[in-house]
Amino acid sequence: MSAFQRLRQIALAVILTWGWKRAVLAMAAGALSVLALAPFNIFPVLFITLPLMVWLIDGAGAGRYGGIPAAALTGYWFGLGYFVPGLYWIGIAFFVDADMFAWLTPFAVLGLPAYLSIFTAIGFALARLLWTKDATRILALAASLTIAEWLRGHTLTGFPWNAFGYALSEPLPLAQTASLIGLWGMTFLTIAIVASPATLIDRTPDRRPAWRAPAAAVALLVVMGIFGAIRLSLHPTTMVAGTRLRLMQPDLTQDAKFNYSAKAEVMKKYLTLSDRSSGPQSTGVRDATILIWPESAFPFFLTREADAMAQIAELLPKGTVLITGSVRAPDLPRGTPITRAYNSIYVIGHDGSVLSVYDKLHLVPFGEFLPYQDLMEKLGFEQLTRMRGGFIPGTVRHALPVPSAPPVLPLICYEAIFPDEVGTRDERPGWIVNLTNDGWFGISTGPYQHLQQARMRAIELGLPLVRSANTGVSAVIDPVGRIVASLGLGIEGILDASLPAAIPPTIYARVGDVPAAMLVALAVFLALRRRVAKRHP
Numbered sequence: 001m002s003a004f005q006r007l008r009q010i011a012l013a014v015i016l017t018w019g020w021k022r023a024v025l026a027m028a029a030g031a032l033s034v035l036a037l038a039p040f041n042i043f044p045v046l047f048i049t050l051p052l053m054v055w056l057i058d059g060a061g062a063g064r065y066g067g068i069p070a071a072a073l074t075g076y077w078f079g080l081g082y083f084v085p086g087l088y089w090i091g092i093a094f095f096v097d098a099d100m101f102a103w104l105t106p107f108a109v110l111g112l113p114a115y116l117s118i119f120t121a122i123g124f125a126l127a128r129l130l131w132t133k134d135a136t137r138i139l140a141l142a143a144s145l146t147i148a149e150w151l152r153g154h155t156l157t158g159f160p161w162n163a164f165g166y167a168l169s170e171p172l173p174l175a176q177t178a179s180l181i182g183l184w185g186m187t188f189l190t191i192a193i194v195a196s197p198a199t200l201i202d203r204t205p206d207r208r209p210a211w212r213a214p215a216a217a218v219a220l221l222v223v224m225g226i227f228g229a230i231r232l233s234l235h236p237t238t239m240v241a242g243t244r245l246r247l248m249q250p251d252l253t254q255d256a257k258f259n260y261s262a263k264a265e266v267m268k269k270y271l272t273l274s275d276r277s278s279g280p281q282s283t284g285v286r287d288a289t290i291l292i293w294p295e296s297a298f299p300f301f302l303t304r305e306a307d308a309m310a311q312i313a314e315l316l317p318k319g320t321v322l323i324t325g326s327v328r329a330p331d332l333p334r335g336t337p338i339t340r341a342y343n344s345i346y347v348i349g350h351d352g353s354v355l356s357v358y359d360k361l362h363l364v365p366f367g368e369f370l371p372y373q374d375l376m377e378k379l380g381f382e383q384l385t386r387m388r389g390g391f392i393p394g395t396v397r398h399a400l401p402v403p404s405a406p407p408v409l410p411l412i413c414y415e416a417i418f419p420d421e422v423g424t425r426d427e428r429p430g431w432i433v434n435l436t437n438d439g440w441f442g443i444s445t446g447p448y449q450h451l452q453q454a455r456m457r458a459i460e461l462g463l464p465l466v467r468s469a470n471t472g473v474s475a476v477i478d479p480v481g482r483i484v485a486s487l488g489l490g491i492e493g494i495l496d497a498s499l500p501a502a503i504p505p506t507i508y509a510r511v512g513d514v515p516a517a518m519l520v521a522l523a524v525f526l527a528l529r530r531r532v533a534k535r536h537p
Contacts (some may be wrong), residue, residue: 004200011201014052015059023077026056030081036167037086038452039445043167046194053078054141054198057128075124079117086162087113089444093367106141108366116152116159123148130527132534135199135213141524142192146516149187153418157365160417162449164190169452169459172481173228174221178459179480179506183419185516189224189522193217200494222240236477239498240430245466246288248274249474251492252439263300267308270297271315278496286317287496289404294470295325295413295435296343302326303346303354315353319357322348323468325412325435328359330392333490340392343368345410345435347400356401358410359394362418367440397421399429403500406430409463413437416454420513422461430502430511432457439471443490447473455481461509464500479503 017025029049036043056074063070091109094101123145130140145164153160165186169175178186195219202210250269274291275284285291300322302308316322328344342359349355363369369390398405409429411422413436422432434454438447452475458465459481467475473488478500485497507515 008201011051011055014055017056017059018062022059022074025052026074026077027081029053030078030083031085033082034086034162037162037445037449038166038170039448041170043170043190043194046167047192047197050141050191050195051198054137054195055201055328057115057124057131057137058064058143060128061131066128067131068125070467071128072121072125076117076121078124079120080113082120083113083116083162083206084110086445086449087116089441089446090312092442092444092446093440097522100261112159119148119152119155120145122151130524130531132438132527132530134530135196135210136527136530138192138195138199138213139523140527141195141363141456142188143520143527145191146184146188146520150184157362158418160419161414161453163187164451166449166456167194169456169481170222171225173225175456175459175481176228176231177224178456179231179462179508181519182460182508182513182514183456184513187218187517188516188519193220201375205387225253232480232482235478235480235503237482237484238501240405240501243290243499244288245290245292245476245497246274246285247292247466247468247474247476247483247487247494247495247497248473249294249469249487249493249495251471251490263298263305263308266297266299271311271493273492274315276494280492282496285315285320289319289320290402290499291316291322292433292435292466292468293322293324294468294474295437296327297325297470298327298395300327301329301338301341304329312331312348313350316348316350316352318350319404320350322346323402323408323433324348325437340390342392342394343412345400345412345433347402349403355403357413358398358400360391360412361394361397362415362421363391363393364414399427406502408433410435411454411457414450416450416457416465416467419457420458422457426503429463431499432461432463434467435469436467437470438473438489447471447489451475455483460506462503462506464502466499476500 029052032045033049035045057071060067060070060074088109090112091105092107094108126147127141127144130144131137132140149160149163153163163183165183166184168190196213199210199213248270250273270293277284301474312322322345326344326346328342329338330341332338344360345358347355399409402408407429409432411432411434416434436450438450441447451467454465454467455477458477458479462479465477466481472487472491474495475486476497477486478484479502484500487493487495
């Protein structure tokens with residue numbers, strides 16, 4: 001028996017699978033697909049899991065209503081298998097304040113994936129609606145899942161975490177295609193490429209295996225790799241003259257970061273660590289022109305603590321500025337009770353003056369605010385940060401001027417996972433700073449996934465990205481995605497590096513998601529044309 005005959009036997013068994021066996025197979029394929037993401041980055045595993053999904057959608061045609069409900073249910077089980085192991089680390093955050101939130105862990109670990117799987121179900125259902133009996137069905141699946149993933153990234157504030165397009169962010173040459181088509185274009189290409197082996201079971205008129213789609217997929221991967229290698233060679237890492245960075249990674253536990261009584265302890269650690277010598281020739285913080293601290297760095301309102309501001313002024317030598325996260329109180333008269341606040345980034349001069357401020361726009365649901373906040377609070381619920389009334393969202397994303405450096409685009413925490421919010425801008429900054437606190441999620445896969453997604457923003461826009469994280473991973477990334485310097489997860493320390501220089505705006509930076517939309521539209525057109533041609537030969 002030939003290899004193609006064995007493959008056809010396997011495919012036929014998958015196509016005929018029904019009931020609970022179909023659900024188990026779809027969930028197992030979803031769980032295995034997580035290996036394509038950070039920190040594993042084993043994207044070839046998708047050449048197994050996605051063809052299985054194609055065959056299950058083939059088999060769904062035996063169900064009612066053209067197989068659309070069966071395909072949707074298959075997609076739901078695949079999504080559940082994908083999102084539960086991919087997002088398990090969210091449950092760790094509920095043990096930071098275990099007495100208050102630990103009982104909610106099952107709802108977070110299972111509830112969020114159950115919601116996100118609805119979008120995968122929509123993608124599979126739409127694919128079945130466009131389904132054909134030849135290789136065009138691969139394009140139908142790629143277009144449908146891309147649409148579903150885009151919806152997941154925008155519905156109810158959006159959560160595009162672990163979009164399928166990140167599977168081709170390693171190796172780095174493959175990721176360079178994001179500079180042309182962005183995350184959603186990468187999602188389309190990823191699905192189209194890895195699902196293509198499913199067509200090997202199809203038969204041509206002369207009864208030979210249908211090898212054209214897999215061959216085209218391999219050729220496309222080769223072209224992507226060549227394009228990426230050329231782009232990397234054309235853009236070696238160059239540095240901004242006169243700008244020296246020092247990133248401070250304190251590795252603080254969450255109870256210290258949100259405990260006002262730990263104020264003195266936190267400040268002492270930040271000040272001492274920031275001025276630590278990094279080598280025989282080091283002079284501490286005087287080596288840097290920009291000192292960077294992570295998100296929500298203090299368990300207090302920084303600018304309302306005169307002694308803390310004085311300590312910062314004493315720390316910073318002339319010519320050095322501090323970029324730091326901090327909770328910011330709204331501008332209210334003295335004596336007015338503060339019930340809500342901003343999650344902000346400050347740029348502070350060497351004399352302790354505030355040079356500029358950015359307030360976080362895209363807040364985290366259930367972390368920084370509750371949907372239907374007033375009603376939920378009356379029912380006794382609180383968001384994880386326990387900020388009564390929830391955080392106040394900022395009003396506009398804007399570049400911050402920084403002495404001795406180009407203007408910087410500030411992103412707080414998971415704002416870095418939204419490509420269209422970062423990319424569609426009139427003013428072009430010289431770099432991106434991403435301050436985050438992944439300490440909520442311990443030593444898990446979550447921080448590595450967060451880094452992977454932030455790095456994609458650098459590639460898409462052609463801008464260097466500097467990431468300062470409380471517990472890691474802190475990193476300096478050049479505009480084509482090379483990690484110039486990094487400090488690992490769960491490590492206390494400092495990271496000294498120069499600031500990489502930006503490169504000219506990429507195609508994605510200029511036109512946004514237009515190329516991705518054109519790819520999806522073309523695929524839908526080809527699938528519809530093929531269906532019409534089959535019905536009316």
